[in-house]
Amino acid sequence: MYHKEYILDLKEIQLIGFKSFADKTAIRFDQGVTCIVGPNGCGKSNIADAVRWVLGEKSAKNLRGSNMQDVIFGGTVDRKPQSYCEVSLVFDNTNHIFPEIEEDEVSMTRRLDRKGDSKYLINGQVSRQKDLVALFHTIGLGKEGYSIIGQGQVEQIMNAPPERRRVIFEEALGLLNYKNRKEEIERKIEDANENLYIYRQRIDEVERRLGPLSKQAEAAREYNEYNESLKINEANTYIYRYENAENEKSKFKKDITSISDKIISLNTQIERINRRMEENREKINQADITLTDLNDRRVELSVGNERKDGELKLVRERIKTYRSQIVAAAEMLLASKTRIGEIDDETALTTRKNSEATKRVSEIETQTEVLRAAVMALDKKIEVFEKLSDENRLSQLSSADEIAEMKKNLGTLAARMEATKDRIEELSAALKKAEDRKERLEDELGSVRKDMKNLRSLSSSGMREFEEKQEEAREMQLAVNDLNQDLFNSNGQLASLRENLEMYISLKNRFEGYKESVRRLLSVAKTNSDVGRHLKGALADIVSTDQRYEKAIETAFGGAMQNVVTPSADDARYLIEYLKRTNGGIVTFLPVSSMRPRPDSREIQRALDERGAMGLATQLVKYDDYYYNVISNLLGNTLICDNIANATTIAKKYGNLFKIVTLDGDTVSTSGAMTGGSTRRDSGSLLSNERKIQECQENIARKQKYIEKLKVMIAQHERERQEAEDAVEALREKYQGATSEIAGLTQRETALTQQLAEAEADIVTYREALNELKRKLQELKSEEENSALSEEQIASRRMDAEKQMENQRSQCDSFKEERTEKSELLRQLEIEYAALNADIKKQHETIERITAEKEELVKQILEMEKEKEEAQIKLDGLEAEEAEKELTEEEKAAVQEIMDQIAALSKEKEEINATQVALDEEKTQLQETLTKSSDKRYKCELEISKIDTNLENIRLRMEEAYNLDYEGCLAFRKEAFNVEEAATLITALKRKITMLGAVNPNAVEEYEYEKTHCDEMTTQREDLQKAIDDLQAALDEIRGEMLRIFNEGFEQINENFKVTFKELFGGGKAELQIDYEEVEDPLNAGVEIVACPPGKKLTKISLLSGGERALTAIAILFAILKARPMPFCILDEIEAALDDANVDRFASYLKRFAEETQFIVITHRKPTMNQADTLFGVTMQEKGVSKIVSVKLAEVESKLGAGTVE
Known part of the structure; x- marks a missing residue:
């Protein structure tokens, strides 16, 4: 038991705003x-709210507001709103209940301004809310316990779930500090476990890196060793090459002089052969002209004949087609008519079945209605007889009780009747009170539901708008993300295009793709104006074509793509002399003034109409008119075709009179030779390079424009996204406000619904009790009037009731058996009804389907008959046309005569061509020899260049790799150095370095760093694990202490509750129970309340009346105060539901406990006021502003006793 000297008194409450x-x-x-x-x-009640606020209440709803700023004075018509509010609780600390505070008076203050800034102060010093609340918890005070019990809170305590009710007792027993400490330790353990998991993840990650790093460090060490050896050997190789370069070059220069003389002799022989071949070409050209004329006549006749022959074949093919169509149409007509007959039969059968099923459905519906009516009638009869049987059974039981009661209590009937009448009057009054309460609750509940409906309507529309805006913001974000990704991709594509452009320009500037002699000449021409003015450029540079024709045109040009175009023959001779002087190799020149154009023949013009012909080569290339002679000479009489199949067909038809090249690069020459096959795909095409440069430039321009457009779109979308997000945020705040109000109203609705259900239950209970008492009263009167009846008469009446019950039971069983039979028949009819309806539906669908099929077939028959007639008409016309398409004998003879002339002339041409072939072979051999000599000379030149290049490469290598020049390398010179052995060693060292792969030069340092880091984190992980173990031990200790304190205190409160309940109710019994069944943790076990007022059976508290429930809660309050007196306790109209007698009892009990606890009671009830030592009146002299008036009743009474007060 606590004593007064250890209890803290609340001296004063100070309120501002x-x-x-x-x-x-x-x-x-x-x-x-x-x-x-x-x-x-x-x-x-604002006074109770003020105390609760200082005790740490965070919920504005529990303070009867929508947000915390609502506790600040909001102003009136005559007053402005306050900018802040402040409440202070002043305690007497003379006994130093707060040992850490030395002052005898302790002031606890909470302050709040309209900006939402909140402060807590202890004796004027700013403190944390946590510290202030902890001080309250040490003396058993808190915002959720029994220290403040407000309006409606009694019901909430009684209705609260068991685990929520436990908090009240924990706070009363001073366990909240323990609980806060326990939750703090649990949070620390959870945080520590999260950190432990992070450490483990990091250690695992570092350990995973250590393995590869170890290997990388070993590789780095090997690399350094190999690289040092490589540097020494490469340095000595450079010294050797540098000192022996001139000797090696002089040998190759002698070979170049000898080869150059041989090349001059070969060029003379080739020129002689070229003159003879030119004479033969003149003869071939003359023969070609004659052959062209003959072929024109042959083609003219052949084309006419072939056209007639083709038309004849076409007519015969069409005749065959129409005959097949007529036969097929006849067969389809027969099949369609047969199917129509089948459909008609199927329709008739289905219609008949449908009619029968419909008739049966109608019969079942009639039978079902009759059976249902019969079953309902039987149900009513069974109900009547069962009710009569129950009444007779009750009557029988009543008779037995009457006999026993008459024998035992006949003399007490008058007293029982009087007591029953008194109880009826009490219950009638209670019923009237419960009905009034129900009516009041229904009105309030209707008002709350109306407000909720309005708010939900607003919330629903606001939520839809919120979701729409949220979706809009999300879509905007997705659009921005997509655009940013597109921008990123486009920038990457632009960079790739620029790299490609630089590569193609570099290829063009370096003349890649040309042979060495041409490349060297073109390079010189760029820097040497004397050379540059004598040439126009390579042939590939002055022509272009569409991409699809590039391969064909390059093939048509052949080796001429490497030729160099000059203005005149003099320019060509100058350049040849220059090449000779500079040993620049061999280049073929095309003088514009000397080249003779080769016009396209008439045959090739006609061949353009043939299948597969794409166009003349001269027309498919683009070039300046200045170069017409060159292009016409090289591409004249050349046809471009789509594929080799069409090319061979055209060549055969026109007797190989012109050259044909396909898009794939296959060639059919005038000699009949065919060249083709697979070629290596090469990006170094001479014609394609310029096109690719232009395409890259165009693509870069387009991509840059697109990127700028993307940036504008991203900026616009970003603005729209931000606007949408701002709208979402505004709607979210609006929706959350409405949701908060709805939540408050929902809670109020739940409470009102519960209270209404309780009121209705009370009304039902009172009415049932009244009916029962009235019935008992009537029975007592009957018993009193008929007390003269003998026991034999009662027994006779009982026998009659038994016989009547037997007859009723027999009839009832008969009705039940008949009902079962009819119900089974009804169920069978319903099953048949459902099946028939399904069949009818299926038959309707079948009729619709086959009717549609029949209509389609009729339509098809009409169309097929029409097609058949049209085909027969066309067939008759074609058979007549067939006879007119046959060739005459004269037409065949004319073609043969021309063919004989062509054969003779072609033979003569072939003989000349054979001579040309022989000369060409001789020329080829000479050119091959010339090429080999040129190549040999070039190789010698290349070797000289290679010596210089290798020396330069070695120099650059030493400079770039080791930052060494020749003088620097001398520091590593070996006296006994073998260059061949060094080359082998260098190759082996490079191979070893290559086998090492990519080496991380920082691997050794990284490995050491990571290893140290891993060891440190392992130590930290172990320290963290030890801290978790220590925290867990502390948690177990706190849990054990909490359980001990709670169990001991709860047992004492429970014993006190049994006593206070009996004293407040004047009897009965009650107890508090801990429910351990459905929880694993005993600290979470809920508290159940079991109460049995006098004269009632043990029942659930939910079945108690409102007054009984309030008095039970008050009994728990006094039980807690008896076990652990609180410094003070504020009660806000908790006795409102009690009648006057119970209020008197409550007030007396309150006065008794006031010796240990300071009570502040907000009340309307006079018995409570009568027990007050001090009375405060709250008034509103000024509307909206509360004022306090105080009276000390003891002083008033003493003055009244002395006669000094009126």
Whole structure:
């Protein structure tokens, strides 16, 4: 038991701007009971709210507001709103209940301004809310316990779930500090476990890196060793090459002089052969002209004949087709007519079945209605007889009780009747009160539901708008993401295009793809104006074509693509002399003034109409008119065709009179030779390079324009996204406000619904009790009137009731058996009804399907008959046309005569061509020899260049790799150095370095760093694990202590509750129970309340009346106070539901406990006021502003006794 000297007194409450207390208000409390009274709406409960607020309440709803700023005085018509509010609780600390505070008076203050800034102060010093609340918890005070019990909170305590009810007892027993400490340790353990998991993840990650790093460090060490050896050997190789370069070059220069003389002799022989071949070409050209004329006549005749022959074949093919169509149409007509007959039969059968099923459905519907009516009639009869049987059974039982009761209590009937009448009057009054309460609750519940409906309507529309805006913002974000990704990809593509452009320009500037002699000449021409003015450029540079024709045109040009175009023959001779002087190799020149054009023949013009012909080569290339002679000479009489099949067909038809090249590069020459096959795909095409440069430039321009457009779109979308997000945020705040209001109203609705259900249950209970009492009263009167009846008469009446019950039971069983039979028949009919309806539906679908099929077939028959007639008409016309298409004998003879002339002339041409072939072979051999000599000379030149290049490469290698020049390399010179052995060693070292792969030069340092880091984290992980173990031990200790304190204190409260319940109810029994069944943790076990008022059976608290429930909660309050007196306790109209007798009992009990606890009671009830030591009145002299008036009743009584007060 606690003693008064250890209890803390609340001396004063100071309010500034809190709710309706606009002015600074101080309320000083004495020991004992202080009552606060006043009319409704004057602000009495605001005093309880103020105390709860200082105790740490965070929920504005529990303070009867929508947000925390609502506790600040909001102003009136005559007053401005306050900018802040402040409440202070002043305690007497003379006994130093707060040992850490030395002062004898402790002031706990909470302050809030309209910006939402909140402060907590202890004796004027700013403190944390956590510290202030912890001080309250040490003396058993808290915002959720029994220290403050507000309006409606009694019901919430009784209705709360068991685990929520446990918190009240924990707070009363001073366990909240333990609980906070326990939760803090649990949070620390959870945080530590998360950190431990992070450490483990990091250690695993570092350990995974250590393995590869170890290998990389070993590789780095080997690399350094190999690289040092490589540097020494490469340095000595450079010294050797540098000192022996001139000797090696002089040998190759002698070979170049000898080869150059041989090349001059070969060029003379080739020129002689070229003159003879030119004479033969003149003869071939003359023969070609004659052959062209003959071929024109042959083609003219052949084309006519072939056309007639083709038309004849076409006519015969069409005749065959129409005959097949007529036969097929006849067969389809027969099949369609047969199917129509089948459909008609199927339709008739289905219609008949449908009619029968429909008739049966109608019969079943009639039978079903009759059976249902019969079953309902039987149900009513069974119900009547069962009710009569129950009444007779009750009557029988009543008779037996009457006999026993008459024998035992006949003399007490008058007393029982009087007691029953008194109880009827009490219950009638209670029923009237419960009905009034129900009506009031229904009105309030209707108002709450109306407000909820309005708010939900607003919330629903707001939620839809919120979701739409949220979706819009999300779509905008996705669009921005897509555009950013597109921008990223486009920038990557632009960079790739620029790289390609640089590569193609570099290829063009370096003349890649040309043979060495041409490349060297073109390079010189760029820098040497004397050479450059004598040439126009390579042939590939002055022509272009569409991409699809590039391969064909390059093939048509052949080796001429490497030729160099000059203005005149003199320019060509100058360049040849220059090449000779500079040993520049051999280049073929095309002088514009000397080249003779080769016009396209008439045959090739006609061949353009043939299948597969794409165009003349001269027309498919683009070039300046200045070069017409060159292009016409090289591409004249050349046809471009799509593929080799069409090319061979055209060549055969026109007797190989012109050259044909396909898009794939296959060639059919005038000699009949065919060249083709697979070629290596090569990006170094001479014609394609310029096109690729232009395409890259165009693509870069387009891509840059597109990127700028993307940037504008991203900026626009970003603005729209931000606007959408701002709208979403505004709607979210609006929706959350409405949701908060709905949540408050929902909670109020739940409470009201519960209270209404309780009121309705009370009304039902009272009505049932009244009916029962009235019935008992009537029975007592009957018993009194008929007390003269003998026991034999009662027994006879009982026998009659038994016989009547037997007859009724027999009839009832008969009705039940008949009902079962009819119900089974009804069920069978319903099953048949459902099956028939399904069949009818299926038959309807079948009729619709086959009717549609029949209509389609009729339509097809009409169309086929029409097609058949049209085909027969066309067939008759074609058979007549067939006879007109046959060739005459004269037409065949004319063609043969021309063919004989062509054969003779072609033979003569072939003989000349054979001579040309022989000369060409001789020329080829000479050119091959010339090429080999040129190549040999070039190789010698290349070797000289290679010596210089290799020496330069070695120099650059030494400079770039080791930052060494020749003088620097001398420091590594070996006296006994073998260059061949060094080359082998260098190759082996490079191979070893290559086998090492990519070497991380920092691997050794990284490995050491990671290893140290891993060891440090392992130590930290072990320290963290030890800390977790220590925290777990502390948690186990706190849990054990909490369980011990709770169990001991709860047992004492439970014993006190049994006593206070009996004293407040004047009897009965009650107890508190801990429910351990459905929880694993005993600290979470809920508290059940079991109460049995006098004269009632043990039942659930939910079945108690409102007054009984309130009195039970008050009994728990006094049980807690008896076990652990609180410094003070604020009660806000908790006795409102009690009748006057119970209020008297409550007030007396309150006065008794006031010796240990300071009570502040907000009340309207006079018995409670009568027990007050001090009385405060709350008034609103000024509308909306509360004022305090105080009276000490003891002083008033003493003055009244002395006669000094009127």
